Each structure stands twice: as structure tokens, then as C-alpha cells.
Amino acid sequence: MKRFFAFVVKEFKHILRDYRTLLILFGMPIAQILLFGFAITNEIKDAKIAILDFSKDNVTQEISNKILSSGYFLLYKNLNSIKDIEPAFKEGIIKEVIIFEQDFSKNLSKSNLANVQIIADASDPNLANMLIGYTSSIILDYQKDLSSGKSLPPLINTDIKMLYNPNLKSVFMFVPGLMAVILLLVSAMMTSISIAKEKELGTMEILLVSPLNPLQIIVGKVIPYFFIALINYIIVIVLAKFVFLVPINGSFALLVLESILFLITSLSLGILISTISNNQQTALMISLSALMLPTIILSGYIFPIENMPLPLQIISNVLPAKWFIIIVRGIMLKGVSFSYIVVETLVLVGMTLFFILLSVKKFKIRLE
Amino acid sequence: MNSVIIENISKSYGDVLAVDDVSLTIEKGEIFGFIGPDGAGKTSLFRMLTTLLIPDKGNATVEGFDIVKDYKKIRSAVGYMPGRFSLYQDLTVEENLHFFAAVFGTTIQENYNLIKDIYVMLEPFKNRKAGKLSGGMKQKLALCCALIHKPKILFLDEPTTGVDPVSRNEFWDMLGNLRKEGITIVVSTPYMDEANKCDRIALMQKGKIMETDYLKNIISRFPRKLFAVKSDGMFVLLNELREYQFANSVFSFGDSLHYSDSRENVTKDNILEYLNTKNHGNISIEEIEPNIEDCFMDLMSK
Numbered sequence: 001m002k003r004f005f006a007f008v009v010k011e012f013k014h015i016l017r018d019y020r021t022l023l024i025l026f027g028m029p030i031a032q033i034l035l036f037g038f039a040i041t042n043e044i045k046d047a048k049i050a051i052l053d054f055s056k057d058n059v060t061q062e063i064s065n066k067i068l069s070s071g072y073f074l075l076y077k078n079l080n081s082i083k084d085i086e087p088a089f090k091e092g093i094i095k096e097v098i099i100f101e102q103d104f105s106k107n108l109s110k111s112n113l114a115n116v117q118i119i120a121d122a123s124d125p126n127l128a129n130m131l132i133g134y135t136s137s138i139i140l141d142y143q144k145d146l147s148s149g150k151s152l153p154p155l156i157n158t159d160i161k162m163l164y165n166p167n168l169k170s171v172f173m174f175v176p177g178l179m180a181v182i183l184l185l186v187s188a189m190m191t192s193i194s195i196a197k198e199k200e201l202g203t204m205e206i207l208l209v210s211p212l213n214p215l216q217i218i219v220g221k222v223i224p225y226f227f228i229a230l231i232n233y234i235i236v237i238v239l240a241k242f243v244f245l246v247p248i249n250g251s252f253a254l255l256v257l258e259s260i261l262f263l264i265t266s267l268s269l270g271i272l273i274s275t276i277s278n279n280q281q282t283a284l285m286i287s288l289s290a291l292m293l294p295t296i297i298l299s300g301y302i303f304p305i306e307n308m309p310l311p312l313q314i315i316s317n318v319l320p321a322k323w324f325i326i327i328v329r330g331i332m333l334k335g336v337s338f339s340y341i342v343v344e345t346l347v348l349v350g351m352t353l354f355f356i357l358l359s360v361k362k363f364k365i366r367l368e
Numbered sequence: 369m370n371s372v373i374i375e376n377i378s379k380s381y382g383d384v385l386a387v388d389d390v391s392l393t394i395e396k397g398e399i400f401g402f403i404g405p406d407g408a409g410k411t412s413l414f415r416m417l418t419t420l421l422i423p424d425k426g427n428a429t430v431e432g433f434d435i436v437k438d439y440k441k442i443r444s445a446v447g448y449m450p451g452r453f454s455l456y457q458d459l460t461v462e463e464n465l466h467f468f469a470a471v472f473g474t475t476i477q478e479n480y481n482l483i484k485d486i487y488v489m490l491e492p493f494k495n496r497k498a499g500k501l502s503g504g505m506k507q508k509l510a511l512c513c514a515l516i517h518k519p520k521i522l523f524l525d526e527p528t529t530g531v532d533p534v535s536r537n538e539f540w541d542m543l544g545n546l547r548k549e550g551i552t553i554v555v556s557t558p559y560m561d562e563a564n565k566c567d568r569i570a571l572m573q574k575g576k577i578m579e580t581d582y583l584k585n586i587i588s589r590f591p592r593k594l595f596a597v598k599s600d601g602m603f604v605l606l607n608e609l610r611e612y613q614f615a616n617s618v619f620s621f622g623d624s625l626h627y628s629d630s631r632e633n634v635t636k637d638n639i640l641e642y643l644n645t646k647n648h649g650n651i652s653i654e655e656i657e658p659n660i661e662d663c664f665m666d667l668m669s670k
Contacts, residue, residue, distance in 0.1 A: 006470030010459065017458045202454035206513075209418045209448040210471050211440075365439075367420040 003212060007220035014194070015224050025190070029182045029232045030239065036174040037244045044072045044130055049096040050088050052079040055104035063116070067098065067138050089121055096120045096131045108146075172247075175240045176328035177301030179259065180321040182236060184266045184295055186229040189287035191270030195221050196283035205367065214363050222267050229263050249335025255328065258345065262324040265348050268355035269320070275362040295321040323347045369396040371521050371552040372417060377426035379412050386412040388575035389426070394554060394568075399547055402556040403563050403660070404572030410556035411451055413572075414525045417554070418448045431520050444472070447519035449510050451526040451556075457499025461490055461509055464498050465516060472517030482549060483512045486542055504535030511542065521552040528557060540565040563660040571664055578667040583660060590658040590666060592616055593634055596624040600649040608646050614638075619665055626662055 015022065049067075053060050068075050076094045079085060085097050099117040101107070108114040118135050120128035195218075198204040207217060240246040248255060269291065277283040296302065298312060299321035305313055316322050323344040330336040330344075338345075372394035379387040387409040394400045402410045415421040417430055419439035427434065433441045455464045465487075469476050480487070486508050493501060498509060507527055514522060524543075528536040540562065543553055555566070563569050563583050570580040579586050599605045602625070609618045609627050616630040627639070636653040643651050658666075 003471050003473060006467055010456065010463075010467050013463065014456070014458060201457070202450055202452045203456060205420060205450045206448060206454050206468075207471075208420060209443050209446065210468075211444045211473065212471055366422060367415060368422075 004216045004220055007212065007216060008223050011194070011220055011224045015228070021190075025186060025228060026232065026235070028185070029178075029236050032182065033175070033178055033236055033239050033244075036178060037239075044127070044134055046074045047072060047096065047127075047131055048076040048094045049073050049098060049131075050077050050079050050085075050094045051075060052082070052085065052097060052099040054102040055100050057103075057105040059105035059108060059114075060100040063100070063139060063142050064098070066142055067135060070134070070138055072134050085119065089119075094121070095127065096135065098135065172244075172333060173329075174301070175236070175244070175246050176325045176332060177299065177321070179233065179236055179328055180262065180299065180324045181292070181295060181301060182232050183229050183259065183263050183324075184269075184291060184321060186232055187225050187263055187266035188270035188273065188291055189284070190228075191222055191225050191267055192273035192277065192283040192287055193280050194225070195271070195274035196277045196280045200279040208365065208367070214360075214365055218271055218359075218363065222271065225270075226263065226267060229266075230260075233259055233263070246332065248332050250331035250337065254338055255331045258324070258327050258331065258341070258348075261345065261348050261352070262320065262327075265320045265324075265352045265355070268352050268359065271359040272355045272362070275359050275364070295319055298322070300325050320348060320351050370394065371396045371398075372400075372428065372430050372554065374413075374417075374428040375426050377413070377416060377423045377428055379409075379416060379421060379423050385575050387416070387423075390575075390577050391426075392570060392577060392580050394552060396552055397547065397550050398567040399543060399553045399555065399565070401563060401566030401569040402554070402572050403558075403560060403569050403664070404556075405558055407574075408572040409575040410572055411525055412575075414448075414523050414554075414556060418446060418523055419443060444517075445520050447514035447517065447522040449514040449522070449524045449527055451529065453506050453510060455498045455506070455510055455513060458497060460495050460497055461501070462494040464509060465512055468513040469516045474517050476516065479516055479518045482518055482546075483515050485545060486512050486515075489538075504531050504538070507531055507535070507539060508542075511539070515546070519551065521554065522546070524553065524555040526556050526558065528559065528562065536562075560659075560661045560664060569660075571667060573664075573668055578670075579663070586663050587658055587660070590663055592628040592630070592666075594656055594658045594662060595627045595629070595636060595639060596621075596654050596656045597627050597639065597643075597652070598624045599643070599651045605643075605648065608643070612639075612642055617665060617669060619662075621661070626656075626658075628662075628666070 051064055053064070064075075067073055073096075077088070079088060079097065085099075088094055088097065097119045099119070101115045101117075104114045104116070116139060118132055120131050122128040198207060241248065270287075273283055273286050273291075277286055294315075298305075298308070298316045299319045300316070301321065305316050305322065308316065327341045327344045327348075330341050370393045372392075374390055374392050377387060377390050378385070390409075390413060402408075402413065404410055412421065416423050417428060417435060419435050419442050422436055427436070429435065430442050431445050433445070435442060456467070459467065465476055469479075476483075490505065490508055490512065493505065498506065501509060511524070511527065514524070528539055531539065536559075543555070543565070547553060566583070568580065568582050569586070571578045571586070579589075581589075597605065597609065602620075606618060606620060606625055609615055609625060614630050614634070616628045618625055618627050620626075629639070631638075636655060639653055640651060643653075
């Protein structure tokens with residue numbers, strides 16, 4: 001036990017003396033959550049639009065006002081003819097043009113049908129989709145207002161409601177994924193690098209020719225990173241809750257327990273990577289290319305898994321982060337209880353056991 | 369009593385035969401040197417004896433333990449200093465020592481007398497990071513760390529490579545002192561001149577042991593007469609001696625050529641006679657005792 005304790009102390013010294021890595025370890029989660037929280041957003045705010053109003057009556061005026069006062073759009077200019085549309089887009093400032101037909105209000109009251117056309121700059125398809133969605137829902141909203149109090153049935157009744165993220169706050173979406181990425185980065189990557197470092201510097205050679213057994217070496221390596229990852233995790237949670245007001249609708253204890261489970265999964269992955277890499281660079285490359293990249297792209301962190309081609313959807317199943325993100329979104333945003341995430345939890349437990357078994361099998365008690 | 373018994377051990381990496389059918393014994397309490405150039409298989413042999421590699425063929429025991437089956441027992445009993453500096457560079461001198469003491473379940477105080485002579489030289493730098501020590505100091509620290517658990521046998525893989533001559537001498541003096549404590553010391557080195565610091569040596573080349581014995585016995589077995597030859601034109605001299613019909617070997621050693629003759633009863637006059645036909649100035653020829661390098665060269669050419 002004294003041996004093991006000395007080993008853990010040594011590990012902490014390595015970590016605490018490497019200021020730069022330490023700075024990255026603690027700075028990165030903060031930087032990431034601030035970046036995703038403030039800068040990278042899928043939300044629309046003050047999108048510049050142009051309006052081409054052939055009718056210029058009180059109804060089109062009201063709709064325009066409603067759209068512009070929503071906070072999502074900003075009127076860049078009023079257009080006078082169809083010919084102006086193309087140049088207006090080419091300027092590159094406006095993202096959308098709204099066109100009201102002639103006699104809009106008259107048509108609406110006479111035949112109950114008026115036409116409005118929305119043209120969006122689809123060079124950024126996601127943004128265009130969202131702009132159109134926002135605009136049409138505002139118009140629908142107006143339609144509803146108009147029809148209420150009248151004996152006529154509502155013209156169209158579309159109920160758009162953004163479930164779980166009513167304000168479409170992207171930070172709500174990102175936080176669970178961010179937790180997964182940070183836990184994975186700190187635990188898997190740092191553990192694998194730290195074990196590979198001993199091999200690279202030749203110190204593993206003397207550790208092997210000593211009474212320390214492999215289990216002591218591995219667990220001793222893992223413990224400091226377990227704590228660092230835990231601290232990081234707390235930072236992310238606190239920032240999410242108090243700076244970005246992400247709700248934790250479910251049980252906090254359950255969230256923490258599931259996170260610790262994922263932490264152990266990541267650590268065991270790190271050990272597995274270290275057993276197959278002989279130097280720090282290999283460990284880093286494997287962690288980055290085989291772990292980080294797929295996790296960021298395929299786990300549902302940023303891009304929804306449902307929108308991926310089928311092969312990628314299947315591949316996404318092998319990523320522990322995918323299951324963890326489902327769990328965290330479930331607990332934080334939907335407030336589900338444990339019974340809803342049993343399957344995901346079991347998948348993580350299974351993966352962890354598999355990784356540990358494989359690493360124990362692959363750990364070399366000798367040099368080759 | 370034998371500390372190490374090696375029987376017909378072989379090890380290859382793919383097609384490369386690193387250690388080729390080596391057998392020898394190392395007695396308790398002696399300084400045994402493996403001497404040979406880089407790539408002779410010294411490190412592979414050391415790694416097998418320290419249980420880091422499994423031999424392809426043959427078997428060996430260290431302190432009575434089998435190197436494959438009883439690897440755990442060997443790992444607690446030996447002190448091992450790899451060829452490359454393998455301590456923690458970001459830990460201080462003292463922390464490194466503490467760590468290795470704790471790993472072996474002992475303390476610095478307990479075995480301080482063993483490392484005292486070496487450690488006093490390190491003490492002024494005890495709060496310095498190991499990575500910032502000079503080459504000689506690093507080796508001393510590594511030796512301290514390998515010694516701190518009072519091993520029965522010490523394996524030192526090229527401990528003096530890359531160390532200045534003064535530190536090398538100091539290092540060998542320390543090994544001499546450790547021998548008095550009864551610790552078996554197995555050391556490898558590419559420096560031929562360190563052979564005379566060992567009790568017995570094994571000359572190694574291309575994975576094979578060419579000779580194992582006391583240095584003086586190996587030298588006494590040198591089969592020919594040996595001469596040191598000098599003249600004004602050394603390069604021409606080398607070629608001309610090689611062309612000489614009785615020449616066995618000619619090698620350049622510092623400022624003279626070591627020439628061995630294939631005739632049994634040759635004198636320096638015979639050689640002088642030949643060289644006088646060749647137009648040389650200031651010829652000097654002297655019969656000399658062969659040194660270890662001469663023996664090595666001779667064995668290599670066989």
C-alpha cells in the first residue's frame with residue numbers, strides 16, 4: 001500500500017509540475033463552454049432582411065412589424081421591385097427577403113387567401129431553414145390572431161412548439177456534449193499519454209523491474225486524472241447552471257453518478273489506448289483521431305444523429321459519448337428518471353467492462 | 369556459488385539474431401563485464417536477465433530464480449540501471465531516490481550506508497530536478513536509485529556511455545566499493561579500456577560470446593607476437609605492412625600501428641629488414657604485450 005501511495009504522489013507531482021498542460025486541462029473546459037455558450041450558436045439574432053411590399057396596407061404593415069419586433073430580424077432595407085431582389089442578396093448583407101403580393105389585405109378579407117413569399121439565402125442551408133421557419137411561424141401566429149374572434153374557422157392552424165428548448169438556446173444542446181468531450185479528453189487522452197510517456201522515457205523499464213504490479217501502475221496512473229476530470233466536470237456544471245442557466249430538471253445525484261460511470265469508461269479507454277501505443281505521439285494521435293474526432297462529429301454532440309446517413313448512424317453506436325449524451329440530455333433537459341435511461345447506462349457499463357478486460361489482457365508485464 | 373547461470377540462450381527480433389546461443393556463469397560477488405561494440409546483443413541479454421524479455425531458446429537463472437517462471441522474485445531482488453537515463457526528469461534528486469526506495473518498500477535511511485559514498489556527491493544538488501543534472505551526476509543518481517533497496521545483484525547496462533573520463537573513473541571506483549559489500553555487479557560497456565576494472569569479462573560480438581575469462585588469461589592466450597610500429601609516413605606504413613607476406617594483422621592504435629606476424633619466431637629485425645626496403649624515415653619497432661583491444665580484434669577476425 002505504501003508503494004502504491006508513493007506512486008500516486010509521484011503522479012500528482014508530474015501533473016502539478018507541468019504548468020502548461022495543467023493550464024490547458026483547466027482552461028480548456030472553461031474556454032469551450034464559453035465559446036459554445038456565447039459565440040457558436042445555432043440561434044438567430046438580428047438577422048438582416050429586406051421587405052418588398054407591393055400592397056403597403058395595414059395588414060402587411062402589421063405583419064412586418066410583428067416580424068421585426070420579434071428580435072430575430074432586423075430590417076436592412078425596403079425594396080421597390082422584383083429587380084431589386086437579386087442585387088440586394090448579392091450585397092451579401094441580407095439573409096432573407098419577404099414579399100407581400102398586391103392587394104394583400106383585400107385578398108385576405110375577400111377570398112381568405114393572401115400570398116406572401118419568403119426568399120432566403122440558402123448558401124448556408126441550416127441558417128436559411130431556420131430563418132424560414134421563424135418567419136413562417138410568426139406569420140402563422142399573426143394568422144391565428146386574425147382569425148380569433150371571427151366566426152370563420154382559422155385559415156391554417158399550425159402549432160409550432162420547440163420541445164425542451166423552447167428558446168432554441170443552443171447552449172442547452174451543447175452542454176451535455178461538452179461534458180462528454182471534456183471528460184473524454186481529460187481522462188482518456190491524458191491517461192493514455194501519461195502511461196505512454198513512461199514507455200517513451202524508458203522509466204517503464206525500471207517500473208517493470210520492481211515489485212510494483214501492473215494493477216498498481218495502472219490504477220496509480222488513473223487516480224490523479226479521475227480527480228482532475230471530476231474538478232473539470234464540476235466547473236462545467238457550475239458554469240452551465242449559473243452562467244447559461246441550463247436547467248437540471250432531473251435528479252442531480254443521478255446525473256453525477258452517470259457522469260462518474262462515463263468517467264470510468266473514458267479512463268478505461270485511455271488505458272486501452274496506452275497498451276497499444278509505445279510513445280506519447282502515438283497515444284495522442286490515437287486519442288485525437290480515433291476518439292475525439294468521431295466523438296465531436298458522430299456522437300450527436302453538434303450534429304443530430306437522426307440526420308446522418310445510415311452507416312454513420314450505425315457507427316455512432318460504438319461511441320460511448322453517444323450514450324452518455326442521451327443520458328445527460330435526458331436528465332438535464334427532459335428530467336427523466338433512471339428507468340428511462342437504463343439501456344444507455346447498461347451499454348456504458350458493458351463498454352467499460354469490455355475495455356478493462358481487454359486492457360488487462362493486453363497490458364505487457366515485459367517489454368514486448 | 370553462482371549468481372547468474374545462462375544456458376544456451378538465444379533471442380531474435382524478426383530476422384535479426386540479437387543473442388546467439390550464449391552460455392556462461394557469473395559468480396557471486398564479482399564484477400562481470402560484457403564488452404562489445406554497439407549491437408553486440410548486450411542490452412538484449414541484460415533485458416532477458418532482468419525478466420524484461422523472454423528468450424526464444426535456452427534458460428537462465430538469476431540468484432537461483434528462473435528468469436521466466438520466477439520473474440516476480442527476480443524483480444524484487446535485482447537492481448537494474450538501463451542504458452538510457454531512465455529516471456523522472458521532473459522530480460528532484462531527492463524525490464527520485466525517495467520514490468524508488470518507497471517502491472521497493474524501504475527508506476533512504478535504512479540503506480543509507482550503501483549509497484553514502486555516492487550520495488554525498490549528489491547532496492549539494494538534492495533539490496535540483498534530475499533532468500537538469502550533468503551526465504555524470506545523472507549516472508550517479510541512477511546508480512543510487514538502483515542500489516537503494518540493497519539488491520543482491522546489480523545490472524548496469526552501459527553505465528559509462530556518454531560520461532566524461534573523470535566521472536567514468538569515479539563510477540568504477542564506486543563499483544569497486546560496492547563489490548566489497550558482496551553485491552554481484554554485471555556491467556556492459558563498449559569501452560575496451562574498462563575491461564581491466566572488471567574481475568572477469570565476456571567479449572561479445574554479433575550476439576555471440578567470443579571469450580569469457582579473467583582479463584590476464586585472455587591476454588595470455590593471444591597467439592602471436594605483437595609489435596608497435598611507427599615511422600614518418602604512417603598511412604603508407606599501414607598499407608605496406610598489410611602487403612607484407614607474413615603479416616597477420618595491422619591495426620592503427622593511437623600514434624602507432626599494432627602489427628602481428630604469422631611467423632612463430634619473428635624478431636623486430638625481420639620487420640625492420642622489410643621496411644628498410646621501402647624507404648621510410650625514423651622507423652621504430654618494439655615488441656609489446658597485447659591489450660584487450662588486440663585480443664578483441666584477433667578474436668573478431670576468426
